[in-house]
Amino acid sequence: MNKSIMIVGVGGQGTLLASRILGNVLLAEGYDVKLSEVHGMSQRGGSVVTYVKYGDKVWSPIVGKGEADLLLAFEQLEAARYLSYLKPEGKIVVNTQRIDPMSVLAGDGAYPDGVLEALEAAGAAVQRVDALPLAVEAGSPKAVNVVLIGAMAKNTDIDKEKWLAAVRACVPPKFAELNERAFMLGYEKGE
Amino acid sequence: MKTIMLGNEAVARGLYEAGCRVASSYPGTPSTEVTEELARFDEIKCEWAPNEKVACEVAFGAAVRGARSVCAMKHVGLNVAADPVFTASYCGINAGMVIVVADDPGMHSSQNEQDSRNHAKASKIMMLEPADSDECLRFAKLAFTLSERFDTPVFLRLTTRVAHSRSLVETGERVDNGLKEYVKEPTKYVMAPANAIVKHPVVEQRLLDQRAYAETEALDAGLNKVEYFDKSIGVIASGICYDYAREALGERASYCKLGVDFPLADNLLKEFCAACGTVYVLEELDDFVEEHCKALGLDVIGKDKFPRCGEYSQGMIREIVLGEKAQVLTAAVDVPPRPPALCAGCPHRGLFYALKKLKLTVIGDIGCYTLGASRPLATIDTVLCMGASVSGLHGRNVADPENANRCVAVIGDSTFMHSGITGLVDIAYNASNSVTIILDNSITGMTGHQNNPTNGKNIKGDPALAVDLEALCHAVGIEHVAVVDPYDIAQCESAVRDALALHAPAVIISRRPCALLKTVKHAPPLRVDRDACRSCKMCMQIGCPAIHMRDGRAEIDATQCLGCKICQQVCKFGAIVE
Structure with a gap:
């Protein structure tokens, strides 16, 4: 049975590194893996999406509406934006961080209140992670992505050591320790 | 060895394994990583060119001399390269030449949604299209073989979802057959009318031969593929649409997968349609295959049911073909849009703010700074294509000379090198009272930090000649050239005021490196x-x-x-x- 994961966030939050770590782990597990990501213009502070699919044989690299088993959201509003991609029985792992989009900064819209409650009211299983303080604790606010990968990893059957190996393989050696700490802080918060 | 690769990376790997020796490109999303990956191989002489036309001519020159060569570009880049492409089709090549072109259905990072398959047909050049990274690698190698066999450049078409998806590939060893001998042959390489008249029928015959290949040998090569399962539904598709269809319909349909987009395999299509019940042509963008099928008298369903705009998906196919709609959750929350924006610390911001304060009409161009059109800055009035700011400003000022002191053009350093220079020559030559602002951030920004002829580094990051922008502007006849720091709003404002007051051709260079460059030191946060x-x-x-x-x-x-x-x-x- 194939599985679909979506990683959504704001350009610059490091979603591409998160998907590389995920791809690395799934490949090591012997799965057929396809990942699809968007480069270029939308990376500049825009809403970004990465699709991760794995199983015995994967055809399409993208995840469609109602197809994601897991939605890993680096920001609340982005979780809401892509809710329709989640399977009704799927799960959302969401960073509780709020980042105002330019439309809100420019006064063209408001950042809604109660986003996470609305997701739960819609029937989604929501796991909240306050990733920014954990990333700071690990040594850098930029490690939010690896904290969230850690929190998500707890939802899979894949062994923790294999995840840590993938983290090490995907970051520069001098940041390996910091990122391992970030992963573990997220992993311990996972459900 | 099996490994996971980005589609673009797999294309580069395939070209490398096939003995590619020369690569020249201009960056453009979603094609950029093809050339960046080629640059990692020491055996390949790899370069950034100022634009796609130059890149294509470099690749052609190398191929004629006997080196397998490639140029890679985005779909709109192919418009720029179209001039050499259409005639290279007549000349043919010596060693193989591959033109990688990446289309962007859904316009993730593009100004239009054009379908490059039309270029293949118009230029009478064979086009292959892979569906995943494994095919990217294999088809790239085949493209060289077919290029040499049929004496033609060959297109390798990608779409964003193939170029920017990662999947498994099996890599092999590089085979380099060295530099082929060059023989002087004016009837082949000098496309004066007398020679071109002789060559055109050769091109027409070549298409017939390639069609025969597409119907027969392309099946053995794994380019074209027919898979029969349930024959009540037939699907004709190429590239990513095949993968979408396989996921949506599985063995509830049969498939005619086209790895050769052009020329199309007529007999294959006829046989497949005869064997299947309802046949769908699934193709993003234009009705390229559908139109061809209908001209053959085949009864197929395409754009009547499927859109011409945007991307397809397995969900769309499931819904339209099977009538199955996905169940989705909806939350009672208004989600404001999150469009891309100029980064914090972006040097373009200060200059744009000055232009906004002066309430000028701003003719824009292609790059990160296109984002200056978005609110709240909302500074830019028009954006058309690479280089069009400079020439477009001149046109506007010719039409309305009284208001020339209310208008400026903005263009990035890389875009200016690409096709802004000729517009500036036009301004100087025709004595236009036009003010061009070159946003020199020392990098090609939007496509992800590629070096260019103005920043003193080549594709590998090694030192290279840096074009002196001030001297260049002077040399084409612009007397007034000022340099400002865009972090200083007052300085920008007064420089623009001064230039507009001259009533003469003028250039302002707004100079500060992109804030995201690793070499840039930042001040502490405020x-x-x-x-x-x-x-x-x-x-x-x-x-x-x-x-x-x-x-x-x-x-x-x-x-x-x-x-x-x-x-x-x-x-x-x-x-x-x-």
Whole structure:
């Protein structure tokens, strides 16, 4: 049975590194893996999406509406934006961080209140992670992505050591320790 | 060895394994990584060219000399390269030549949604299209073989979802057959009318031969493929649409997968349609295959049911073909859009703010700075294509000379090298009172930091000649060339005022490196003195993602702020401090 994961966030939050770590782990597990990501213009502070699919044989690299088993959201509003991609029985792992989009900064819209409650009211299983303080604790606010990968990893059957190996393989050696700490802080918060 | 690769990376790997020796490209999303990956191989002489036309001519020159060569570009780049492409089709090549072109259905990072398959047909050049990274690698190798066999450049078409998806590939060893002998042969390589008249029928015959290949040998080569399962539904598709269809319909349909987009395999299509019940042609963008099928008298369903605009998906196919709609959750929350924006610390911001203050009409161009059109800056009036700011400004000023002092053009350093120079020559030659602002951030920004002829580094990051922009502008006849620091709003404002007051051709170079470059040192983040802040929201007018309102006062996100001090210059109350 194939599985679909979506990683959504704001350009610059490091979603591409998160998907590389995920791809690395799934490949090591012997799965057929396809990942699809968007480069270029939308990376500049825009809403970004990465699709991760794995199983015995994967055809399409993208995840469609109602197809994601897991939605890993680096920001609340982005979780809401892509809710329709989640399977009704799927799960959302969401960073509780709020980042105002330019439309809100420019006064063209408001950042809604109660986003996470609305997701739960819609029937989604929501796991909240306050990733920014954990990333700071690990040594850098930029490690939010690896904290969230850690929190998500707890939802899979894949062994923790294999995840840590993938983290090490995907970051520069001098940041390996910091990122391992970030992963573990997220992993311990996972459900 | 099996490994996971980006589609673009797999294309580069395939070209490398096939003995590619020369690569020349201009960056353009979603094609850029093909050339970046080629640059990692020491055996390949790999270069950034100023534009796609030059890149294509470099690749052609190398192929004629006997080196397997490639140029890679995005779909609109192929318009720029179309001139050499159409005639290279007549000349043919010596060693193989591959033109990689990446289309962008859905316009993730493009100004239009054109379908490059039309270029293949118009230029009478064979086009292959892979569906995943494994095919990217294999088809890239085959493209060289077919190029040499049929004496023609060969297109390798990608779409964003193939170029920017990662999947498994099996890599092999490089085979380099060396530099082929070059024999002087004017009837082949000098496309004067007398020779071209002889060559055109050769091209027409070549298409017939390639069609025969597509119907027979292409099946053995794994380019074209027919898979029969349930024959009540037939699907004709190429590239990513095949993968979408396989996922949506599985063995409930049969498939005719086309790895050769052009020329199309007529007999294969006829046989497949005869064997299947209802046949769908699934192709993003134009009805390229559908139209061809209908001209053959085949009864197929395409654009009657499927859109011409945007991307397809397995969900769309499931819904239209099977009538199955996905179940989705909906939350009672209004989600404001999150469009891309100029980065915190972006040097373009200060200049754009000055232009906004002066209430000028701004003719824009292609690059990160296109984002200056978005609110709240909303500075840019028009964006057309690479280089069109400079020439477009001139056209506007020819039409309405009285208001020439109310208009400027903005163009990035790389875009200016690409096709802004000729527009500037036009301005100087035709004595146009036009002010061109070159946004020199020392890099090709939007496509992800590629070096270019102005920044003193080549594709590998090694030192290279840097075009002297001031000297270049002087040399084409622009007397007034000023240089400003875009982090200084007042300086930008007065330089623009002065240039517009000249009533003469003028250039302003707004010079500061992109804030995201690793070599750029940043000042410490600023903060808001909450007691001094009067909530006037002037700092919100610069559209900086690091500034937001919190509890009625402005607040600066220290993790994003790069200390550029633009906000400090617009705050009238001195509330933004170090």
